[in-house]
Amino acid sequence: YEHKQPQDYQKIVSDKWDNTWMRQDYSIKGVRSVLLLEKYGFNAHWKIQVIECAMSPFDTIINFHSTCVMNFIAFDAAYSLYPIATFEDRSTLQVWRARLLHDVRVAIKYGQRGFQWLSALPLATSSSASFYPHTTCTIGDQYTWKLVLDIQGVDLRPQMSSSSAPFHFDPVTFNDWSLLECDEEMATIYEPIQSAIFRYNYTTANALLHLHLYQF
Numbered sequence: 001y002e003h004k005q006p007q008d009y010q011k012i013v014s015d016k017w018d019n020t021w022m023r024q025d026y027s028i029k030g031v032r033s034v035l036l037l038e039k040y041g042f043n044a045h046w047k048i049q050v051i052e053c054a055m056s057p058f059d060t061i062i063n064f065h066s067t068c069v070m071n072f073i074a075f076d077a078a079y080s081l082y083p084i085a086t087f088e089d090r091s092t093l094q095v096w097r098a099r100l101l102h103d104v105r106v107a108i109k110y111g112q113r114g115f116q117w118l119s120a121l122p123l124a125t126s127s128s129a130s131f132y133p134h135t136t137c138t139i140g141d142q143y144t145w146k147l148v149l150d151i152q153g154v155d156l157r158p159q160m161s162s163s164s165a166p167f168h169f170d171p172v173t174f175n176d177w178s179l180l181e182c183d184e185e186m187a188t189i190y191e192p193i194q195s196a197i198f199r200y201n202y203t204t205a206n207a208l209l210h211l212h213l214y215q216f
Contacts (some may be wrong), residue, residue, distance in 0.1 A: 068092035
């Protein structure tokens with residue numbers, strides 16, 4: 001990363017990448033737009049997708065097609081929301097059916113990568129337990145795999161005000177959600193928290209908390 005480069009990536013990629021275009025076929029909840037960047041080199045082809053989120057990156061992640069891709073990296077740690085199912089069972093539970101034909105291609109794609117695609121929650125308790133259904137999950141809880149990163153030399157977020165404490169952790173840890181049945185299939189259920197009193201947006205499975213914040 002060069003500190004002198006423009007902060008707006010759109011000013012950078014136009015003449016340094018071979019192909020830049022907006023994808024219009026993403027209908028995943030939480031996705032505002034998708035920019036696809038491609039570059040060709042000697043015996044190589046690089047492709048990057050930059051996703052613009054409508055509310056927050058976490059909101060978009062938990063609305064993707066299945067559980068095996070619900071992993072992310074914060075500034076201080078990497079997280080996997082369904083680690084046992086993803087890394088031990090090599091299974092992924094479908095939580096999105098916005099486009100049926102696209103779903104088929106996604107299932108084939110991840111099947112080729114060694115995942116067992118599940119369109120419904122397994123009946124066997126031993127198999128379904130790794131998806132923690134009907135449970136309120138929070139980033140960093142006992143269900144989440146957290147891999148702590150070395151942040152030596154990393155500048156922390158600045159204080160919100162002179163009276164507030166500095167951020168020694170990523171605010172993403174304040175998000176929670178539940179995996180529940182919805183219209184005969186599984187879905188991530190939560191309420192969005194968007195308020196002018198907060199610097200960031202969040203998700204919560206606590207309906208009462210959401211109501212109190214809404215009325216605040």
